[in-house]
Amino acid sequence: MKRRYGFFPGCVMPAKWPWAEKAILLTAKRLGLNFDYLRDTVCCARPGVWKVLDKNGWIALTSYNLALAREQEVALVDSCNGCWLSHFEVNELLRDNPALLAKVNEYLSTIGKFYDGSVEVKHWLQILNEDVGLKEIQELVKRPLRLRVVRHVGCHARKLGDDVLPRYFDEILEALGVEIIDTPYDRMCCGLLLFLADPQTSIKKRAGLKLKTANTLEVDAVVLTCSGCFDQFSRAITLLREEGDLPENPPILHLAELLALAFGFSPSDFGMIYNTTGNIAKLQAKLGK
Amino acid sequence: MSRKTSAVVHSVKKLLHEASKLTVVDVSRETLQYPWRKEISVTPDILKPALSREIRRGVVYPINGESLKLRQLCGLKPEPPHGQCSRKALKSKLVLLKVCRVLDALALKEDGGFLY
Numbered sequence: 001m002k003r004r005y006g007f008f009p010g011c012v013m014p015a016k017w018p019w020a021e022k023a024i025l026l027t028a029k030r031l032g033l034n035f036d037y038l039r040d041t042v043c044c045a046r047p048g049v050w051k052v053l054d055k056n057g058w059i060a061l062t063s064y065n066l067a068l069a070r071e072q073e074v075a076l077v078d079s080c081n082g083c084w085l086s087h088f089e090v091n092e093l094l095r096d097n098p099a100l101l102a103k104v105n106e107y108l109s110t111i112g113k114f115y116d117g118s119v120e121v122k123h124w125l126q127i128l129n130e131d132v133g134l135k136e137i138q139e140l141v142k143r144p145l146r147l148r149v150v151r152h153v154g155c156h157a158r159k160l161g162d163d164v165l166p167r168y169f170d171e172i173l174e175a176l177g178v179e180i181i182d183t184p185y186d187r188m189c190c191g192l193l194l195f196l197a198d199p200q201t202s203i204k205k206r207a208g209l210k211l212k213t214a215n216t217l218e219v220d221a222v223v224l225t226c227s228g229c230f231d232q233f234s235r236a237i238t239l240l241r242e243e244g245d246l247p248e249n250p251p252i253l254h255l256a257e258l259l260a261l262a263f264g265f266s267p268s269d270f271g272m273i274y275n276t277t278g279n280i281a282k283l284q285a286k287l288g289k
Numbered sequence: 290m291s292r293k294t295s296a297v298v299h300s301v302k303k304l305l306h307e308a309s310k311l312t313v314v315d316v317s318r319e320t321l322q323y324p325w326r327k328e329i330s331v332t333p334d335i336l337k338p339a340l341s342r343e344i345r346r347g348v349v350y351p352i353n354g355e356s357l358k359l360r361q362l363c364g365l366k367p368e369p370p371h372g373q374c375s376r377k378a379l380k381s382k383l384v385l386l387k388v389c390r391v392l393d394a395l396a397l398k399e400d401g402g403f404l405y
Contacts, residue, residue, distance in 0.1 A: 012349070042385075196336060
């Protein structure tokens with residue numbers, strides 16, 4: 001029987017990045033995955049906020065989603081690095097510490113849930129690279145993308161080291177025919193959490209700096225998988241445009257959007273045309289569509 | 290080399306020079322530990338308005354009218370089927386926060402308001 005995946009889109013993607021959500025669903029189907037939403041979830045419990053303020057609460061909330069994945073017999077899949085980090089770290093903590101697992105089950109029992117540490121938590125990049133494989137992805141490419149992009153992997157995606165998710169990200173881009181342009185700021189945080197404390201620095205010296213660098217390098221897009229990073233980049237674009245400090249910039253795309261384009265879907269198939277983060281028409285013209 | 294290419298090369302060189310003077314986060318030491326905590330002292334009070342909104346709505350970003358429309362245009366169901374904004378999900382979240390005494394610790398009420 002094929003492995004079943006329960007996708008956790010988090011809260012940013014359904015509200016602000018629906019074309020990315022649609023692209024993930026379309027490409028999962030094209031890849032032949034048994035892929036659907038994880039149902040009845042709660043918030044991932046943002047690791048950068050809840051973990052710092054109340055570790056106990058963070059573990060309990062996150063365990064709820066793990067318990068749902070166990071009930072629904074799926075591997076839990078995240079595309080947002082923050083959601084993935086919460087689910088992954090809490091799962092590891094519970095697997096390593098039976099006393100903590102027992103405590104969490106006390107909390108979960110108040111709402112009729114139970115968790116045993118059995119769920120597999122996977123980043124969407126792991127599904128593509130480890131479960132599907134680059135060869136199969138390449139075989140499905142109908143239109144190699146002759147694009148030059150800057151990619152922002154995101155800091156939480158470096159949790160397992162540079163040789164796992166960041167490498168997967170690059171390998172998938174290359175499999176689609178995309179040219180990756182390195183920048184001096186590739187490893188720098190987007191500034192999402194810093195925005196809570198110092199909006200100016202967060203916008204101007206983090207996301208804004210990355211966007212201006214992308215402009216200077218004349219790339220076609222900035223590519224991400226993390227919804228938290230998308231939230232920060234789109235906020236930075238809005239604020240900098242209001243100040244007249246960013247006349248133009250390449251669009252911010254989810255890697256799944258590039259995957260969908262390479263697989264032969266058109267931008268209107270998944271709503272990419274509604275992306276207002278940058279000049280989509282220019283990108284479409286370059287793609288010859 | 291065309292004039293335009295030369296200008297790009299010049300800007301990239303300038304960029305690299307500026308980058309060398311700036312502090313770029315050292316990922317091996319800092320990014321995984323939330324760099325903002327090292328730069329700015331963030332107290333729970335700064336986060337409380339955001340947390341109270343999150344508790345009231347169940348999620349950081351709820352689906353609003355604009356997102357409903359966009360979701361439909363993208364060919365998605367208006368309400369995300371994973372149910373993260375549902376009443377059931379919010380109730381479960383509040384029960385968990387209550388049993389863990391998180392609301393007390395953060396001086397937040399169940400409706401997302403402050404206790405003081």
